[in-house]
Amino acid sequence: MKWLINFFTSSIGRKLIMSLTGLFLILFLVIHLLGNLQLLVDDGGVTFNAYAYMMTHNPLIKVVAYGNYFFILLHAFMGFLLWSKNKAAKGSKYAVRSDAKVSWASKNMALLGTLILAFIFIHMGDFWFKMKFTDQLAMVSIEGMDVQVKDLYTQVATTFSNPLLVVAYLIGLATLSFHLWHGFQSAFQTLGLNHPKYTPIIGGLGKAYAILVPLGFAIIPLYYFFVMK
Amino acid sequence: MKLKLKVWRQQNNKDKGGFQTYDVVAEEHMSFLEMMDVLNESLIEKQETPVAFEHDCREGICGSCNMVINGRPHGPNSGTTTCQLHMRFFKDGDTIVVEPWRSRAFPVIKDLVVNRSSFDRIIQAGGYVSVNTGQAPDGNSIPIEKDIAGEAMDAATCIGCGACVAACPNGSAMLFTAAKVSHLALMPQGKVESSRRAKNMVATMDKEGFGMCSNIGACEADCPKEISIDNIARLNREYVGSVFGGA
Numbered sequence: 001m002k003w004l005i006n007f008f009t010s011s012i013g014r015k016l017i018m019s020l021t022g023l024f025l026i027l028f029l030v031i032h033l034l035g036n037l038q039l040l041v042d043d044g045g046v047t048f049n050a051y052a053y054m055m056t057h058n059p060l061i062k063v064v065a066y067g068n069y070f071f072i073l074l075h076a077f078m079g080f081l082l083w084s085k086n087k088a089a090k091g092s093k094y095a096v097r098s099d100a101k102v103s104w105a106s107k108n109m110a111l112l113g114t115l116i117l118a119f120i121f122i123h124m125g126d127f128w129f130k131m132k133f134t135d136q137l138a139m140v141s142i143e144g145m146d147v148q149v150k151d152l153y154t155q156v157a158t159t160f161s162n163p164l165l166v167v168a169y170l171i172g173l174a175t176l177s178f179h180l181w182h183g184f185q186s187a188f189q190t191l192g193l194n195h196p197k198y199t200p201i202i203g204g205l206g207k208a209y210a211i212l213v214p215l216g217f218a219i220i221p222l223y224y225f226f227v228m229k
Numbered sequence: 230m231k232l233k234l235k236v237w238r239q240q241n242n243k244d245k246g247g248f249q250t251y252d253v254v255a256e257e258h259m260s261f262l263e264m265m266d267v268l269n270e271s272l273i274e275k276q277e278t279p280v281a282f283e284h285d286c287r288e289g290i291c292g293s294c295n296m297v298i299n300g301r302p303h304g305p306n307s308g309t310t311t312c313q314l315h316m317r318f319f320k321d322g323d324t325i326v327v328e329p330w331r332s333r334a335f336p337v338i339k340d341l342v343v344n345r346s347s348f349d350r351i352i353q354a355g356g357y358v359s360v361n362t363g364q365a366p367d368g369n370s371i372p373i374e375k376d377i378a379g380e381a382m383d384a385a386t387c388i389g390c391g392a393c394v395a396a397c398p399n400g401s402a403m404l405f406t407a408a409k410v411s412h413l414a415l416m417p418q419g420k421v422e423s424s425r426r427a428k429n430m431v432a433t434m435d436k437e438g439f440g441m442c443s444n445i446g447a448c449e450a451d452c453p454k455e456i457s458i459d460n461i462a463r464l465n466r467e468y469v470g471s472v473f474g475g476a
Contacts, residue, residue: 007472011401011441012431012465082441086399089440091333095235095248096326098300099447106445107398186444192469194462 012190014078019190021075022183026209028068033216040223045153050142053149056131076117083110105182112179119172126159127152160224169221173214180210230255230321234268236280237328239337246337248326257317261304262287262294264316281340287312289453292388295395296341297328302392302451310390310453330391332400334438345391347437351406352389354433358413359421371417384412386454393448393456399440404448406434407464408456414467424475427467 007013035055041047055061105112130136131152139148159165184206188194193202232253239246253271255264262284269279283293294311298304304314319325327341335343385408393404410427413419419426442461449458 003472006432010431010468011403011435011439012468013472015441015443015465016469082399082443086401086440086443089333089400089438090331090398091400092331094297094300094328094331095237096297096300096328098305099450101450102445102447106443109443182444189444189458189462190442190465192462192464192466194459199459 014082015190017078018075018082019187021071021078022187024068024071025075026180026184026187029213033213036220037216039153039156039220045140045151046142048153048156049140049149049151050145052131052152053142053145053147072117072120076113079110079113103182105178106186109179109182112175115175116172116179119168119175122168123172126165127155130155156220157224157228160221160228163225166221166225170218173218177210177214180213181207184209230257230316230319230323232264232319232322233324235324235326236268236340238280238340239329241339242336255316257315259316260287260312261296261298261314261316262312281338281342283342284312289313290388292390295330295343295345295390295392297330297395299326302330302395303390303453307450308453308455310388313453330395332391332394332397332439334400334402335391335394343391345389347439348389348391348402348405350437351402351430351433352409354429355409355413355426356422356429358419360418373416377415381412381415384408384415384456384460387412387452387456388454390453392451392453394439396447396451397440397442398445398447399443401442401448402434402437402439403442403461403464404452404456404458406430407458407460410464410467411460414463423467424471427464428471428475431464431468 008017035051038048038051055065099107131150137150137152137155140151141148160169185199185203188199188202188206232255234251234253235248236251237246238249251268251272253264253268255267259267262282265280265282272279283295285291285293287294289310289312292310295302296304296311298311298314303309303311304318306314306318329335329337329341330343330345334347335345338344387405387408389405391402391405394400394402397404410423410430413426414423444458444461446458449456
């Protein structure tokens with residue numbers, strides 16, 4: 001077992017944890033977006049509320065959800081460790097530093113990650129916490145379901161009627177976009193998945209993902225603020 | 230051409246160090262090191278201590294002429310060592326800032342000279358390459374594909390100057406270690422011990438206090454031998470393979 005501990009405390013082992021948890025979260029974001037796009041269905045929230053009920057009651061999804069929370073925390077913790085160790089390894093700074101062609105995002109992953117973590121706390125406080133741990137949400141009946149479900153749909157509409165929160169969400173998503181701009185392809189490089197044919201494709205996919213997925217999420221607060229108000 | 234030089238001066242490793250400004254008159258055809266020689270001549274004439282900097286071959290292959298010039302290791306031109314950088318790339322009246330490599334694993338010895346023996350210890354950790362002695366083998370007895378030979382050669386051009394570490398915001402030595410691991414792992418002769426080599430070299434690299442690679446790519450951009458970070462991906466594969474596949 002010592003070899004395994006040695007591996008996960010080695011530089012490349014730690015990076016592998018960043019890469020694998022990052023890829024899991026990249027996968028999660030797509031599922032999360034596909035589910036949330038049901039908020040755009042114009043049926044007074046029936047589709048979305050039924051979906052939210054399923055997501056909070058299906059045992060398999062519950063297990064995956066706890067895995068997801070764990071991976072977010074592990075990714076954040078390991079990111080913090082990398083940042084602090086790398087800062088110490090660099091030691092002093094240059095008086096003048098003109099960087100060659102490297103992306104701004106790649107040098108600021110820790111800052112971007114911290115902002116995203118702060119955003120996740122705000123975001124989960126708005127919806128996840130209120131849904132699971134309070135009785136603030138009204139109960140509604142849905143045709144074809146025996147039980148009453150919590151009206152998360154109205155909570156979303158209320159949240160996104162607040163311009164400050166809409167702006168906070170847009171900033172959070174822009175931050176996510178920059179983080180993914182570097183993170184997506186970086187995860188593959190860390191795994192050693194590098195190939196003259198496929199690396200450019202992964203790079204292109206990563207950039208498309210970094211733009212399209214946050215944009216997809218951004219449609220929701222904008223739609224509620226400008227169209228549904 | 231008249232230049233203003235801001236040079237990092239530091240007595241020894243304990244000294245805090247700081248910038249000193251000098252006026253130098255140089256010729257456009259001089260190399261950067263020759264311009265530094267002119268500065269040192271004038272300092273010696275004035276009974277001042279000349280600027281300590283490392284240099285050896287002055288033809289771009291030894292990897293000792295290490296300085297960060299205007300914020301770029303080996304200066305503004307890509308694929309060029311400091312000794313091959315010529316003053317014609319600067320303009321009359323320019324201010325040039327010259328600093329040593331900065332990384333905790335490369336402590337400053339004096340002025341622009343840093344201690345890069347941590348690199349030697351990474352190389353030592355790589356161990357030996359099995360070579361069967363006896364009669365010289367036939368030149369064509371081990372067939373190697375041209376592309377593979379080319380890739381190995383590209384990795385082998387690493388001169389171990391440390392510009393990758395100097396350029397890296399994380400102070401990581403991954404490009405250096407990756408180049409050394411790659412140029413042997415790609416060839417059949419070096420493949421024999423490649424798994425053990427990757428594991429030991431990474432362990433030593435970590436122990437020496439280098440940072441962790443976050444795939445920024447600043448190393449590749451500032452490497453005077455233009456070594457690709459594809460080698461880092463190969464090192465990642467080699468290392469993971471050696472931990473999970475090896476004994």
